[in-house]
Amino acid sequence: MDTKNIMIVGVGGQGTLLASKVLGHVLLGQGYDVKVSEVHGMSQRGGSVVTYVRYGEKVYSPVIDKGEADVIVSFELLEAARWLEYVKPEGQIITNTQEVEPMPVIIGAAEYPRDLAEKMRAAGAKVDAEDFLALAGEAGSAKAVNIVLMGRLSRYFPEIGIDAWEEALEACVPKKFLELNKKAFALGR
Amino acid sequence: MKELMLGNKAVARGLYEAACAVISSYPGTPSTEITEEAALYDEIYCEWAPNEKVALEVAHGASLGGLRSACAMKHVGLNVAADPLFTISYQGLNAGLVICVADDPGMHSSQNEQDSRHYARAAKVPMLEPADSEEARLFTIKAYELSEKFNTPVFVKMCTRVAHSQSVVEPGQRVCPPRAPYVKDQGKVMMTVNSRNAHVRVEERTRALTAYAEDCELNRVEMGDTALGIITSSTSYQYAKEVFGDKASILKLGMTWPLPEKLLRDFAGKVDRVVVLEELDPIIEDHCRKLGIAVSGKELFPICGEFSQNLVRACMGQEEPKTLSIADAIPPRPPVMCAGCPHRGIFYTLKKQKCMVYGDIGCYTLGAVAPLNAMDLNVCMGASCSGLHGFNLAMGAEGERHSVGVIGDSTFIHSGITGITDIAYNMTNSTIIILDNSITGMTGHQQNPTTGKNLRGEPAGKVDLEALCRAVGFRRVRVVDPYNLARVDAVLKEELAAAEPSVIISRRPCVMIKGTVHKAPLKVNTEKCAGCKSCMRIGCPAIAVRDKKAVIDTTLCVGCGVCTQMCRFDALESGEV
Incomplete structure (x- = not known):
């Protein structure tokens, strides 16, 4: 098989690291070669963050380049638009509809573009946009939005059974938050 | 059992399996996790040193004492450790010594993009370059074998994309070599005839290592289509494989200093055209040219920035994947100081008082971005203190009344103490603000000599910053709470006006420290x-x-x-x- 590419994008501090940990665990358990890549440090202070997850028989490059992503999972609407050029024309975007204003918008130096989900669709992208933050709240914590998004991602991988995802949650999430996260996963799925 | 492992964690695993017993490091992205992950093994003593020079000297001392040792640092940290490095190369070791250095092509979290391979050549120290996590583990173990066989420190060189990528690792067993006894050897005193003899030994060692490079397992040829041959290393190898697969032949160099000669010539002889694919400087390329091998390199690929598969495609005239786009301008999302960051009040006041601000290296570099825009420049760890002194020598009283140096607690201990000593000794009326947030923030919250805790979070010695500043000669040492804007404003005015050097310590813990109790949102x-x-x-x-x-x-x-x-x-x- 060809190497498959999933990008997880968001704003520093939104919990993208746990999402990529769970996803990496699931894919390794399926017997694939896997690479997960992200940049630590400066950008984590509220900046735009990206994690690359690649899997297949043999994975070489640790990064995903423009036009290569099969799926982009975005924690925030503007970030989905920022990374749009990375998705394959036939690829899938899954995005939270939450809007987090970046500093240039807060101080009035730039505007937050409107109707981004519609514009991305008009550009030819397949966009699955929903208020995943509300689903996380329903599960018991806004912080569980990362696992809600993994739940939705799992929809697009019917070949991977629910057991594999639950096993990954058990391995990656602290015990006291496990039930909450299982609920978050189910709500997203 | 197979495990998905961060490159830096895999280095730590290699250190553990090779029975490394002492690690001394200074944190720096993208190297920090090597030491943090190693500290999770009870068998390894790990410490944060005040800076990289101290760290390397500690690791070398442990080697002389008979234990395998290591230190880890980012590329610019190696500049600080360069002084001991060059002479340790002459002096040799007792047990193995590995120096892990992590470059940052693309400068994701660094002030420059220097290529550490120059140090390997300049200090005549062999360098291994893993291309993924499993190689990071294996090369680290190999580095100890070479270190002891050739009596030299050995570099394990990482880069951001190897250090901060997770790939599959199959951990092995820890194997402990017998401990080397310490034996006094007057030949180790580096002066006159001893140093001259040592230099001769170093040149012999480099010849022996070059011979080793010709047929060692670290360098390997993967023959494919022979129309194109690619000589490469590290993460560039991954991009070459991604783009060309077996449509090119590849010479992958796992040891990038010293470089082989016959191996390169033989490979070049088997292919129609040779391309050198290496990030940053043309080190392998220049070596090939010196050997008279016709290669293409930097005329195809950039010297600046990091590579990717699309960059390789574009530079090699291949088609790039199709993309989607929308017309809207996407506003940038630069990193910002956290809500509640204690540095904010200081930078707001500095902007208000129109100060020239000589910055330093840490989270507070973010004081430079809008809307605060309160920093004029920064250079390297500690330059805020010494650089401000020099600025004021040129500017005189006008400079002294309107300029400050700002430096974090950890950076101050790293390289600021000597700078403020110069201010006190040679007497400019300079004002230094120590931003004491009780942690090393930017690199992810490491302890340091001002926090009273060691790397493992246990109680440790604690530097008294006020007493230290007084001891080097400052009579004016003030402490302020940066949340109190009126007080910060008043103290800054007084110290800028004072006719002698001053230190203002802005004291308030980083809001991101675990366990910090926050007030309710406003x-x-x-x-x-x-x-x-x-x-x-x-x-x-x-x-x-x-x-x-x-x-x-x-x-x-x-x-x-x-x-x-x-x-x-x-x-x-x-x-x-």
């Missing part, structure tokens, strides 16, 4: 709020103004209260009950 009294945006001038990400009223993001606000001091209408109220 509330906006919408009847009082005039929508004047005064509260926005401090650049807090938790405040926005929508429909002419301030709005507080309650998920970010920690109730620090700095914005309440900006508001003339008392519209920002405590959320405490």
Whole structure:
């Protein structure tokens, strides 16, 4: 098989690291070669963050380049638009509809573009946009939005059974938050 | 059992399996996790040293004492450790010594993009370059074997994309070599005839290592189509394989100093055309040219920035994947100082007083971005102190009254103490602000000599910053709470006006330290709020103004209260009950 590419994008501090940990665990358990890549440090202070997850028989490059992503999972609407050029024309975007204003918008130096989900669709992208933050709240914590998004991602991988995802949650999430996260996963799925 | 492992964690695993027993490091992205992960093994003593020079000297001392040792640092840290490095190369070891150095092509979290391979050549120290996590583990173990066989420190060179990528690792067993006894050897005193003899030994060693490089397992040829041959290493190898697969032949160099000769010539002889694919400087390329091998390199690929598969495609004239786009401009999302960051009040005041601000290396470099824009420049660890002294020598009283150096607690210990000593000794009326947030922030919250805790979080010695500043000759040492804007403003005015050098210690722990108790988020009294945006001038990400009223993001606000001091209408109220 060809190497498959999933990008997880968001704003520093939104919990993208746990999402990529769970996803990496699931894919390794399926017997694939896997690479997960992200940049630590400066950008984590509220900046735009990206994690690359690649899997297949043999994975070489640790990064995903423009036009290569099969799926982009975005924690925030503007970030989905920022990374749009990375998705394959036939690829899938899954995005939270939450809007987090970046500093240039807060101080009035730039505007937050409107109707981004519609514009991305008009550009030819397949966009699955929903208020995943509300689903996380329903599960018991806004912080569980990362696992809600993994739940939705799992929809697009019917070949991977629910057991594999639950096993990954058990391995990656602290015990006291496990039930909450299982609920978050189910709500997203 | 197979495991998905961060490159830096795999280095730590290699250190463990090779029975490394002492690690001394200074944190620096992208190298920090090597030491943090190693510290999770009870068998390895790990410490944060005040700086990289100290770290390397500690590791070398442990080697002389008979234990395998290591230190880890980022590329610019190697500049600091360069002094001991060059002479340790001459002097040799007792047990193995590995220096892990992590470059940052693309400068994701660094002030420059220097190529550490120059140090391997200059100090005549062999360098191994893993291309993924499993190689990071294996090469680290191999590095100890070479270190002891050739009596030299050995570099394990990482880069951001190897250090911060997870790939599959199959951990092995820890194997402990017999401990080497310490034996006094007067030949180790590096002076006159000993140093001359040592240099001769180093040149012999390099010849022996070059011979080793010709047929060692670290360098390998993967023959494919022979129309194109690619000589490469590290993460560039991954991009070459991604783009060409077996449509090119590849010579992958796992040891990038010293470089082989016959191996390169033989490979070049088997292919029609040779391309050297290496990030940053043309080191392999220049070596090939010196050997008379016709290669293409930097005329195809850039010297600046990091590579990717699309960059390789574009430079090699291949088609790039199709993309989608929308017309809207996407506003950038630069990193910002956290809500409640204690540095904010200082930079707001410095901007207000129109100070020339000589910055330094840490989270507080973010004081340079809008809307604070309160930093003039920065150079390297500690330059805020010594550089300001020099600036004031040139500017005189006019400079002294309007300029400050700002430096974090960890950076101050790293390289600021010598700079303030120069200020006190040679007497410019310079003002230094130590931003004491009780942690090494930018690299992810490491302890340091000012925090009273060691790497493992256990009680440890603690530097008394006030006493230290007085001891080097400062009579004016003030402590302020950066959340109190009026007080910061008054103290800064006094110290800038003072006719002698001053240190202001801005003391308030980083809000991100685990266990820090925060106040409830503030509330906006919408009847009082005039929508004047005064509260926005401090650049807090938790405040926005929508429909002419301030709005507080309650998920970010920690109730620090700095914005309440900006508001003339008392519209920002405590959320405490």
